[in-house]
Amino acid sequence: MQLLRRLTPALRWLVLFSVLMLGREGLARAPDASAAQGVATARPLLLSPQEREWIARNPQVIVASVQYPLYLFKDEQGQWTGLSHDILRRLSRMTGLQFVHQESFSTEHLLGLLESGQADMSSTLAVNDERKGFLDFSHAFGGSGWVFVGLAAGEPVQSLEALSGKVLALPARHALEAAIRRDYPQIQLRAVKTYAEARALVESGEADATIENENGTYQFPAGRLTLGASIEGHWVTDHLAVRKGQPQLLSILNKALEAFPPAELRAIRAKWLSGVVPVQPPSPWQRLIQWACWGGVFAGVFGLLSVVWNRRLNRQVECRLKAEEALNDQLAFEQCLINAMPDPVFVRDLEGRLIQCNKSYEEYLSTRFDRVQGKRLTEVDTLPAATGQLLHAEFMAQLGSRKGRFIERQLTFNNGTRCIYQWTVPFYSANGVLRGVLGGWTAPRGPRQQEPR
Template sequence: MLFTSVFKPAMRWLFLLGIMGIAQWGGASPPTLQERGKSVARSTVVLDEQELRWMASHPRVVVTALEYPLYLFKDEHGHWTGLNSDLLKRISDMTGLQFVYQESFSTDQMLAHLERGSADLSTTLSMNEERRALLDFSHAFGGAGWVFVGQAGVPPVQSLEDLAKRVLVLPTRHALEAMIRRDYPSIELRSVKTRAEARAWVESGEAYATIENEIGAQLFPSGRLQLGAVVPGKWDGDYLAVRKGRPQLLSILNKALEAFPEQELRAIRLKWLGGTSTSQAHGFWQRFDQWVCWGMFVVSLFGLLSLLWNRRLAVVVRQRVEAQRNLRDQLAFQHALMDAMPDPMFVRDLQGRLIMCNKSYEDALSTRFDRMQGRQLIEVDVMPGQTAELLHAEFMAQLSTRRTRFFERQLVFKDGVRDIYQWTVPFYTADGQLRGLLGGWADIARRTRQT
């Protein structure tokens, strides 16, 4: 009774304070919304006649897209998202340009699409002298440094001079490749197709280091890798790269970037590159006077304590159910992704037992996954005995050395000898623990016939 007699008057008093605070905040809201509307209106781009004619004859702008986490990547539904996707959507609203994505799988492939004219634009290509001869670059709208990525447990790379007489691996046609070949001839430079392959080379010890964008390099679990210093004097600017022969498109993009509201661009970058939630929460509380903050504190103290445990239990249960559903969705997506691959693929654990495979693997060996699950290759009759023993021994040796393998070979299958391109890569947990092998092969003769 005493609690009730004290609690009810206090709640009535705090409710009154809350209504006054909300009224004060609501009174300030309309001007804010009006200012926001004016900002959007001011950001509309005015195009000249040549630009309008070009847009009329080019209803779609093809964007060659390479997945680059945070900047541009596919979500779980296969839709392109990220910082650069949000930027293009806003430019589309401002100009009327319609952007469509054409997926690429390496920097070299992106450049090839632009050179051949099958794509008009890229959002993730860095600028260098070689590319300036092939492409036109828009105004910069951000950027980051380049950073060295080396093996954990060795002194971090501090400069390019540290790599003299050592192997540096870079994706083909990397933005810094020409400069390094010219200015640092003592570095043993190797080229691979993708950033993932470059990291694998460093992990296996085949290369001493690679170089990545500073923001992108921090997104991946370190495992057997560590970040070194920022490459001195080199900057990876954010540009929109347009293929030659599209001056109107370049002009439209530059006008849009010039008209882009600074606060909106900053908000997009904060959304994807961090700090957004903190800034929003801080700005929310700043809109309240000190007495409103105290009122909310007392409300939480007297009003929410009675419901805390029930709400907490409901949240925990809901989060657990959501986590289980997300995990099932991720597993279903992984299975669908593997089954979509035309070449056989498999995953084996530290003892060489089969964890997962795709439909192509089952078809190639004329068997079913449930017959092979949890069993070593030498325990199932899907290959000639000598071939099974050879491959199993190679898997176990590779797990002990932790080296990646990409090579052409001949193997005896039950239906005869095949020329294949085989690859196997160790994979790790987020904390760097070795979990097994991911591998597969491609039938060289079949690919030659398709070509």
């Protein structure tokens, strides 16, 4: 309630208006409730770690695409659309893959793109034995039949036997071409590039018939061509064809198709294949109302999120400033404490590089911290080379053994040899991870020497 009181009156009215408009639009779309319920009950998409890693390495999948209404074609704006495109868009939302169309202009060219590795998959290919040699096919998600197409003035073709001694026009490497050549050698096959060219040969009388997917027959010129019988024993099953050598991609697509909401799949197929007259586009006034509705929703949500987000950021900033202030106080205290120690003290990391030292260390070795920070004893001239190598080797051995070392010894410095009491101990992080070595030296305590522990 406190959050709502902070909103301006205009924003509250805008939110109320948006809710009312959404409620009105929701009532108008009540018939879609069954589809929404189907989406809600869809099975989750469970991908293996290897499949998720494959998606991360291969975010884009090249789809060899030929225009094949109503499955896949370009609209007036040059954008891909159709049944297959809608399914690919839904699979993209489910998997995170981006399907990029690479346009082809014939079935033969499309197959060539897949064979040469220039494309990863296709969404409009039917299955046959030749294609199984270099393609893997996903689970089916629909299908239709093959039908004969002939001249409207002639007798409709009823069977392949009826075409004995006649010309059958087919796009090169058609899904049925190999089977027809094998089982019906008496048919004269005429290879062309596209289905449109095959229909043109039938219209001109140069071919007696062609074969089409029954879902594409809506585009025939009125009165010029006619449909014959369906080809018995041959059914066009809708698959996604994947170039061999990509088992992860095939598995991802199969899992996504299994998890595809059935109601949504039926809705997509009905949208393109049911033959229902398309709904009339909304009027300019209706579009204006819709835009105002969605604009109000976005503005209201944005306003609410802005208030919540700003309050959250303010709390985080306050907490961070307090934490930084406490940390700075602690660091200042620690630095003051270590500088107040009369004896040299130093801290080195796991590779012997200097992390920190006090003023006594700088004065004893006649140097400054900024000159030796991050360097090993073997890399600076604060000690004779032999002494630097000796101490560095001892530090590395001590890090390996993880034991403290307390010893009275003589060391050669740049200004002469001195007797000192040296101490070095490994130090650890808060979670017990070895981080380096802490040490220093002072005047000798007495004649006895304490061996390393």
